[in-house]
Amino acid sequence: MLTIGQLARYVGVSTKTVRVYHAKGLLPEPERDSSGYRRYSADAVVELVRIRMLADAGVPLARIRELGSTPEELADALQQIDAGLTARIKGLRDTQRRLRKLAAGEIRILPANVEEHLAGLPALGFTDRWIAMERDLWIIVYATHPDLADTLFQDQAQSLTDPDLRNLYLAADHAHDLDPDDPALIELADRIVAASIQRYGTEPPGSDADPAIPDLLQNTLNAASPGWQRLDSLIRSRMADAGFTLRTTSDDSHDG
Amino acid sequence: MLTIGQLARYVGVSTKTVRVYHAKGLLPEPERDSSGYRRYSADAVVELVRIRMLADAGVPLARIRELGSTPEELADALQQIDAGLTARIKGLRDTQRRLRKLAAGEIRILPANVEEHLAGLPALGFTDRWIAMERDLWIIVYATHPDLADTLFQDQAQSLTDPDLRNLYLAADHAHDLDPDDPALIELADRIVAASIQRYGTEPPGSDADPAIPDLLQNTLNAASPGWQRLDSLIRSRMADAGFTLRTTSDDSHDG
DNA sequence: CTTGACCTTGCCCCTAGGGCAATGTCGCAC
DNA sequence: GTGCGACATTGCCCTAGGGGCAAGGTCAAG
Structure with missing residues (x-):
């Protein structure tokens, strides 16, 4: 079974991140071995990858926790998140355009x-x-x-x-x-x-x-x-x- | 002259945001009127718009503060920020692609x-x-x-x-x-x-x-x-x- | 005179963790 | 068995960019 460090390294996060996810109830606390260390199964890897994917997409952890009930409302949520990503990409592009105008001195404060x-x-x-x-x-x-x-x-x-x-x-x-x-x-x-x-x-x-x-x-x-x-x-x-x-x-x- | 609320409303931020920028040294503290209220000139509007533009681009406030010295290093910094935006847009698109795979059940944990x-x-x-x-x-x-x-x-x-x-x-x-x-x-x-x-x-x-x-x-x-x-x-x-x-x-x- | 909308400062709260301390444990080398 | 480095545990404080509230001062209107 995996220690917290092995789990974290495999998924590419820090051990702190894993502990935070436990504290927030995103990832269930696994069994402890005789010395009190957490011991993870492969399920935890799958779940952690899922969480990281959503977190990378900017989904707040609190919302990720609420997410996992029925498949159709999960698909619904994923669609919303996708739309949010599209909006954020558009927003960043707008920002980039305005920033280039700022660089060119064409800043617009008045109508x-x-x-x-x-x-x-x-x-x-x-x-x-x-x-x-x-x-x-x-x-x-x-x-x-x-x-x-x-x-x-x-x-x-x-x-x-x-x-x-x-x-x-x-x-x-x-x-x-x-x-x-x-x-x-x-x-x-x-x-x-x-x-x-x-x-x-x-x-x-x-x-x-x-x-x-x-x-x-x-x-x-x-x-x-x-x-x-x-x-x-x-x-x-x-x-x-x-x-x-x-x-x-x-x-x-x-x-x- | 503008009160903090008028300034904030015009630029589209909260009064709290303006005070935070004062506290962080991004925006100079303006004169106070006889009752202690801050009174802003048009310069503050221009400066605040500039700060918001950079902040919207994801530039940390601490870096915005360092930014404004010579024109060429400002242009340099703006170019870096622009490149960072491009990278973030690309990252978001990658995330979106992986998220769609997740939605389709094609999640990849193993090689x-x-x-x-x-x-x-x-x-x-x-x-x-x-x-x-x-x-x-x-x-x-x-x-x-x-x-x-x-x-x-x-x-x-x-x-x-x-x-x-x-x-x-x-x-x-x-x-x-x-x-x-x-x-x-x-x-x-x-x-x-x-x-x-x-x-x-x-x-x-x-x-x-x-x-x-x-x-x-x-x-x-x-x-x-x-x-x-x-x-x-x-x-x-x-x-x-x-x-x-x-x-x-x-x-x-x-x-x- | 009161009321509501402003303004002031100061304080604690949030997210998503980073970093440190103090301590316990593991496995290896001597 | 002793020491060492790597890893684990919990607890606490720190960050950015504010939000929100408290307790008070100010201003114009009814």
Whole structure:
């Protein structure tokens, strides 16, 4: 008869594995010899090979234990396991495909149409710096307001088809490099506020949802350059004068 | 800015997962707001997506942490991971193939030639009972003496090509159903011992290695029927008389 | 003011075993 | 009979990648 080591070596597992299977009730404890060693018959080999085959297929041991009753439900279970394997193979292939995209730098975090929109911005004259900021902005908008984000994005994308609005955005982009005291910032702020009122009235889309979005924009801009910080400040004061419903958060909880 | 829940939902993981990644140093701890909540920027989303992509590919978290230094060694690592994925897909497909064999009952525990030998026995007139016994026997021989087993098996397979020997084995098979007192058993034992001496002299192959194999045969036979038990007993006493080197184990350590 | 949905940390649980310790046993060599 | 190396026994702690719960703090709404 076989010792635990012989059994384990023949099937290609460790003795520990065999003991674990005993402890979990997968493999019945065999008789012990006079010194307390386990002694296995050939049946144990067959059973252990069966268990290993299923375990290699990723079947949890607890499920393997439940498995062995009637032949038809065993066949059923085997079919399920087979289907699970097929699914896992497909999943791994998908992962591999995505991983290759990651290696190629084509990582996709935003919806495809947003990525396309961002990809089209350089041709319109926007700086990489502005595009990066917009990208971060959309990531956070989609994360915080998945329901509103598409609407907001459609509006934004559509507004760039208007040459006047597009020029305003371009001007805001390049305001990054302006001195905070440059009077051009004042003029730009006036034009932006006027265009906003013309487009939205005093109730911009999403403003009733959460102050996080304008706040976020503010913080992103402020952190980037003194020029943008000044521009943002000017826009806010002018919008408040115009009766815009911008609930400003006054606490320090959104610093960063 | 994002709370941990928003970040987790957007990327499709649990908040616990994000905290684990902080604890393991995979994702830097973000700033806290005034109430101690973590506040994430868009960078964290990008980083978390990257981590999840690698983790989904089965890369251990500890390795993901080491990963991000220079671009060329990152590309190298990605290629290794890709190769690992390919290997795992292949492994799963192999598993699936073996599992289907298991479902079809074509499970392979013994070497292919032994299985073929066993598969040929019914056509020679052996009973299923005998074949099952021989199968168990070979499993244990291959497990306990992988070095000798092939030699022993070749000898056994070759001996069946001799019609006289084959008839002896067939007679032993059918002795299962004989009464222990049947005189045919005595005659059969005599013929078996004579044939053994003619084939091997008094030193059968493997007998110098371990008493386990004849013991095993003995126990298997004895457990099966009174007829076989009597036959075994007769053979042993005659072989001992003939000076056969059968070291009999007298202790009780191989019961079962 | 309460309620429910969040967030915080800390703790134990899981799988499928690996690895170690302390101890007992086997078979071989001296 | 003594020693040695290989093997066996049980029990305990460890791993990765979280899950789930407890006990508490926070936030916005009714």
